[in-house]
Amino acid sequence: MKTFDYIIVGAGTAGAVIASRLTEDENIKVLLLEAGPHFTSIEDTPRDLLDSRAVSVDAHDWHYITQVTPGRDFPYARGKVSGGCSAVNGVISLRGLPQDFRAWAAAGNTGWDWEDILPMYKRIENDIDFGYASYHGSSGKIPIQRFKPDQYSPVVASFKESAMADGYAWVPDHNHPNGYDGVGPIPMNRAGDGSLRVSSSIAYLLDAQSRPNLTIKDRTMVNKVLFSGKQAIGVEVIHADNSVESIFGGEVILSAGTINSPSILLRSGVGPVDDLDRLKIDCVNNLQGVGSNLIDHSLAVVASYPKPGIVNETDDDVQMVIHYTAPGSSHINDMQIYCLGKLGAERFPGADPTRGLMFGTGIVINRPESRGRVTLQSSDPNQQPRIDHRLNSHAEDMRKMVDGVRRGYELLTTGALKDISDGIAVLTDDMVNDTKFIEQYITDRSATIWHAVGTCKMGPATDNHAVVDQYLKVHECTSLRVVDCSIIPDHVSRNPMLTCYAIAERLVDLIRAGH
Numbered sequence: 001m002k003t004f005d006y007i008i009v010g011a012g013t014a015g016a017v018i019a020s021r022l023t024e025d026e027n028i029k030v031l032l033l034e035a036g037p038h039f040t041s042i043e044d045t046p047r048d049l050l051d052s053r054a055v056s057v058d059a060h061d062w063h064y065i066t067q068v069t070p071g072r073d074f075p076y077a078r079g080k081v082s083g084g085c086s087a088v089n090g091v092i093s094l095r096g097l098p099q100d101f102r103a104w105a106a107a108g109n110t111g112w113d114w115e116d117i118l119p120m121y122k123r124i125e126n127d128i129d130f131g132y133a134s135y136h137g138s139s140g141k142i143p144i145q146r147f148k149p150d151q152y153s154p155v156v157a158s159f160k161e162s163a164m165a166d167g168y169a170w171v172p173d174h175n176h177p178n179g180y181d182g183v184g185p186i187p188m189n190r191a192g193d194g195s196l197r198v199s200s201s202i203a204y205l206l207d208a209q210s211r212p213n214l215t216i217k218d219r220t221m222v223n224k225v226l227f228s229g230k231q232a233i234g235v236e237v238i239h240a241d242n243s244v245e246s247i248f249g250g251e252v253i254l255s256a257g258t259i260n261s262p263s264i265l266l267r268s269g270v271g272p273v274d275d276l277d278r279l280k281i282d283c284v285n286n287l288q289g290v291g292s293n294l295i296d297h298s299l300a301v302v303a304s305y306p307k308p309g310i311v312n313e314t315d316d317d318v319q320m321v322i323h324y325t326a327p328g329s330s331h332i333n334d335m336q337i338y339c340l341g342k343l344g345a346e347r348f349p350g351a352d353p354t355r356g357l358m359f360g361t362g363i364v365i366n367r368p369e370s371r372g373r374v375t376l377q378s379s380d381p382n383q384q385p386r387i388d389h390r391l392n393s394h395a396e397d398m399r400k401m402v403d404g405v406r407r408g409y410e411l412l413t414t415g416a417l418k419d420i421s422d423g424i425a426v427l428t429d430d431m432v433n434d435t436k437f438i439e440q441y442i443t444d445r446s447a448t449i450w451h452a453v454g455t456c457k458m459g460p461a462t463d464n465h466a467v468v469d470q471y472l473k474v475h476e477c478t479s480l481r482v483v484d485c486s487i488i489p490d491h492v493s494r495n496p497m498l499t500c501y502a503i504a505e506r507l508v509d510l511i512r513a514g515h
């Protein structure tokens with residue numbers, strides 16, 4: 001019996017947008033399923049989810065572990081709450097660049113070029129600083145603003161000075177489509193006095209949740225998609241009391257994120273047949289790409305002890321970033337250096353904990369060649385999937401990261417930043433000049449900044465890694481789509497949240513156009 005037109009799995013960044021937009025048409029009935037809790041008002045939302053000044057990586061989390069590099073385990077945060085990662089993240093709101101989407105389209109993904117995506121970015125945002133510009137929006141649901149000079153901490157003011165002395169141009173708007181190299185304030189999802197994080201749940205669901213054609217079931221985990229042949233006809237869910245229910249609907253949209261969307265597909269029998277056989281899961285669709293093509297942004301930190309009184313508990317973690325193009329790179333603007341305004345010694349092995357808070361530079365590679373994988377360890381939905389990031393496993397990524405660490409060190413040891421420094425933690429000039437040493441430093445310390453994409457890659461059927469087509473429909477299946485960060489074929493040159501919103505908005509347009 002068909003009760004819903006769409007069953008959306010995951011009320012996260014993408015899922016909340018799709019549910020809200022589709023139910024603007026009162027004739028469309030949507031069921032939105034979320035494994036975590038859904039808070040129905042700002043007043044009822046826990047403080048950690050509202051606080052834009054700190055990530056929340058424990059209280060509303062899936063508590064996954066990844067291997068960032070072979071043998072090195074690392075906690076991998078994923079929001080388990082309506083709003084998903086947008087409810088717990090660092091609120092950095094950067095757009096991808098035209099070059100990213102040109103490549104998506106050139107790979108056979110018609111309808112995903114920059115001209116298709118720019119209107120989505122504009123629709124999403126209320127850019128408080130640049131909303132008047134032709135390439136920005138001022139009436140979207142996601143407020144975006146940048147820190148102003150009178151809000152810069154001493155570290156940030158010095159970072160700006162050092163960066164400009166090093167030749168980085170001033171970039172007032174890092175979301176300008178030209179993607180200028182240079183230093184500037186980070187566009188951030190901050191509302192009110194700047195301290196409120198506006199998640200996709202707050203922005204899209206609070207208004208929509210009372211619509212009679214939208215049903216939201218929280219604390220409900222989807223185990224698998226139910227099929228008739230290769231047609232999705234519903235989902236099997238596990239409720240908080242462990243009872244199991246089958247729910248049927250017209251079309252199933254997986255928006256469970258880069259780790260869990262491929263996991264659900266695999267548990268449902270969609271994936272590489274050898275992997276499914278190993279787990280005794282009946283194969284519905286032998287699709288080799290499911291779980292492959294995991295791409296993430298790797299971070300390496302250079303840390304400095306501050307002179308007394310420079311860093312305070314109340315300082316923001318990040319306010320400003322440099323974008324630059326790695327030497328020899330075919331992608332412009334493919335690297336970031338964050339100004340880390342406040343850094344706890346406990347987050348930096350080898351630092352002297354008696355010397356209090358530090359500051360630093362955070363080097364990130366945004367267009368990596370390295371690829372990891374998500375696989376199942378078991379068909380039990382309560383056992384986490386195996387996540388192998390393989391960060392910096394490609395020699396070209398390591399080369400760019402080594403160059404980046406040297407730049408980060410240079411910034412901290414010259415000019416205005418040197419003036420507020422009381423010495424660099426762990427590293428010396430000799431170490432920084434030793435390429436082998438820095439490679440090991442990066443391997444031992446690199447972390448992800450939680451930007452996983454790509455495990456249900458969008459691409460034509462001729463691409464072995466492709467899982468969905470340009471309408472985000474799973475190849476060879478019917479009534480089944482994946483719509484979240486997992487469909488991103490190659491990483492965008494910036495942090496992925498805004499692109500995830502854009503993907504969800506684009507999907508709604510595609511559905512409305514009859515696809």
Ligand SMILES: Cc1cc2nc3c(=O)[nH]c(=O)nc-3n(C[C@H](O)[C@H](O)[C@H](O)COP(=O)(O)OP(=O)(O)OC[C@H]3O[C@@H](n4cnc5c(N)ncnc54)[C@H](O)[C@@H]3O)c2cc1C
Binds near residue numbers: 015083094221255260
């Ligand atoms: C700590 C942290 C900081 C980050 N900082 C930034 C940042 O500053 N800027 C930026 O651009 N990006 C940032 N990111 C990344 C960005 O937030 C994510 O890439 C993006 O929000 C992911 O959106 P999504 O829709 O793909 O998945 P999610 O937002 O994760 O949504 C998936 C949803 O599905 C639910 N779900 C999963 N499995 C099931 C299941 N089996 N049944 C039912 N529901 C399920 C989840 O609980 C979740 O609500 C950060 C991420 C994290 C974790």
